[in-house]
Amino acid sequence: MWTSMPRRSYFVFVRIRKNGKGFTIPIFLPVLDVTLEAVADLAWLWEKTAGVFRGKALSQPHLSRTHKSFLAGFQPLRAVALCREAIDELRRMGSWRAVEVNTGDFELTIDLY
Numbered sequence: 001m002w003t004s005m006p007r008r009s010y011f012v013f014v015r016i017r018k019n020g021k022g023f024t025i026p027i028f029l030p031v032l033d034v035t036l037e038a039v040a041d042l043a044w045l046w047e048k049t050a051g052v053f054r055g056k057a058l059s060q061p062h063l064s065r066t067h068k069s070f071l072a073g074f075q076p077l078r079a080v081a082l083c084r085e086a087i088d089e090l091r092r093m094g095s096w097r098a099v100e101v102n103t104g105d106f107e108l109t110i111d112l113y
Contacts, residue, residue, distance in 0.1 A: 006094025009112040017107040029091055036084050043076035 012027040090098075090112060099110040 006092075009091045009094060009096075011113045012098075013109075013111045013113065015107070015109045015111070019105050022107070029087065033084065033087065036080055036087070040077060040080045040084070043080045046076050 010029055012029060014025040014027070016022050016025075093112070095111075095113050097109060097111050099108065101108040
């Protein structure tokens with residue numbers, strides 16, 4: 001039984017170092033969520049208007065079968081929703097190190113706080 005849930009993460013820090021010099025990129029996750037919400041609105045608009053163009057694109061003879069099946073089945077709104085769900089799940093895990101790569105002169109870490 002779990003006694004308490006971890007605190008939600010609010011930042012992602014991407015640290016890159018090469019030969020002792022480096023920089024950190026902070027990403028504020030609530031702002032990323034608001035951005036993806038706006039992208040979801042654009043994806044909804046794309047799905048509603050792209051149906052006209054999708055039929056024309058599928059009739060082009062130069063497209064391969066793989067490209068045609070991708071165009072026929074791609075749902076931008078669902079892709080954005082999956083990204084939002086994945087970020088929400090990562091935030092629920094609390095503070096943790098997602099990636100740590102060290103090759104001697106190059107170091108990359110991605111931490112959630």
